[in-house]
Amino acid sequence: MSDSTSALRPGFLSRATTALTQWIDSDYCPDGADKMRAEPDRVDFVRVMPFVVLHLACFAVIWVGWSPVAVWTAVALYFIRMFAVTGIHHRYFSHKTYSTSRGGQFFLALWAATATQRGSLWWAYHHRHHHQHSDDPEDAHSPHVHGFLWSHIGWITSRRNFPTDYTKIKDLAKFPELVWLNRFDLCVPLVLALSLYGTGIALEHFAPGLGTTGGQMLVWGFFISTTFLFHGTACINSMAHLMGKRRFKTEDDSRNSFILTLITLGEGWHNNHHRYQSCTRNGFYWWEIDPTYYGLKMLSWTGLIWGLKPVPQSILDEGIHADHHASVAAAATARAASAQSSHDYATLRRVVPVATAMAVATATASSANLPKKADGPAIRKDLSEETHGLNTPPTTPPTAGPQAPAA
């Protein structure tokens, strides 16, 4: 054995032992979480084995086959859990854009944990960090700083990104039940996987005509659905800073994309969200569909949540003003392009797009209270907006229901 090998081995063994223990206990950091976070980016191959297995297990479909029940279970669980990621991990725990009771909060955390994207506190800590450092070198998953692959999947395999910094999410870390769920984040996904397998076994015995087996329910309902769910969510970290339009001149490169909105139930309006993070909806206008917001609105009718925060009128006006400027610029571009045409039929080609663009510009301008900010310098990260509400008392529930958490 060479000197270099014998020197590396103890370090490797201790890191592997730590990683194995962290499969069970996410907060296990023998050298201290601060030290781990200070390390350079490095893939922790032992720690990410469950994540690798999640992907590889999808290929088991070759052996278990498929049935309508199994496939529809996978589709349903994708959307039910995407709603949990966007409506709970993101719009509740990360930004506190609505209120709930302490019991309601625990129920939401359990629901979000089925997404198998670590605990709500880990998720919120990293997401708040992203807003504070979007697209600067500190941002753990900026495609502009680290490249597409790292922003999409690489960053979550890095050892330094595994610990949760509870000191940065004190408003959440004061609830021991949330810390417990965050620490043992494998428990809920394990229960979900076993329940799906058990359901499949039951169907096999009691409804054999469906052709559904325990293996199918496990592979389709858990492994395939969860893998798609991860990549759908990860698109926001990678694609939403690369693909789409920028309505607001934020300091980062966040974008609005209708396609990403369909995949993520409303998170595609990412440029809107980076402009103003404290409202419950990401689609700011009626024509920007936001299924997560519609779902949260319906949940509020049940009394489970309340105090959904609206988009301020000043932000809505600012967006209309920005759209107006974009329309005028499009009209000018169309006119310039048409002027270069020497064909006889160029008149129509010139008049129609210009007239249309001018009409749109005029219509949108007429409904806007034009603010002063849109043509100015890039909008700076407003951390007071981001954490708005985190240190203020929650709104009172509509009825004399359970006590709201002191958020």
Ligand SMILES: [Zn+2]
């Ligand atoms: Zn956010």
Ligand SMILES: [Zn+2]
């Ligand atoms: Zn972003």
